[in-house]
Amino acid sequence: MALRTLISRRTVALGLGFQNAESRILGLGFRRAPELQTFFLLDLPYDYGALEPAISAEIMKLHHQKQHQTYIINYNKALEQHEGEMGAIKFNGGGRTYYFSFLEKYEQKK
Structure with a gap:
C-alpha cells in the first residue's frame, strides 16, 4: 500500500526534474511532477517537405500526424485512467x- 501511495497521479518517473525528498531518502528514483499535464500536437516549425531529399514529406507527415499524435492520445488517455497505468x-x-x-x-537553419 505504501508503494501504491508513492506511485500516484503526482509521482511519475518522467524525468521532469522535480525529485521529492521521500524518493531521495528511499532511493526509489521516482520523480515528482508538480502536476501531470496533458499534451497536444504542436505544429511543426517547418514544412513537411523541408528536409527533402533526405527525409520525404510523406515520411515526416506520417511521423508527425500519425505516430507522434498516437503517443500523445495514448498518453492523455493513460493520464485519465492513471490507476494501474x-x-x-x-x-x-x-x-x-x-x-x-x-x-x-531537424528544423531547417535559416
Whole structure:
C-alpha cells in the first residue's frame, strides 16, 4: 500500500526534474511532477517537405500526424485512467518526448 501511495497521479518517473525528498531518502528514483499535464500536437516549425531529399514529406507527415499524435492520445488517455497505468504513461510520455525531440531537431537553419 505504501508503494501504491508513492506511485500516484503526482509521482511519475518522467524525468521532469522535480525529485521529492521521500524518493531521495528511499532511493526509489521516482520523480515528482508538480502536476501531470496533458499534451497536444504542436505544429511543426517547418514544412513537411523541408528536409527533402533526405527525409520525404510523406515520411515526416506520417511521423508527425500519425505516430507522434498516437503517443500523445495514448498518453492523455493513460493520464485519465492513471490507476494501474504507469507503464503506459511512461511508454507514451517517452514516445511523445522522443518524437518532439526528433521532429524539432531537424528544423531547417535559416
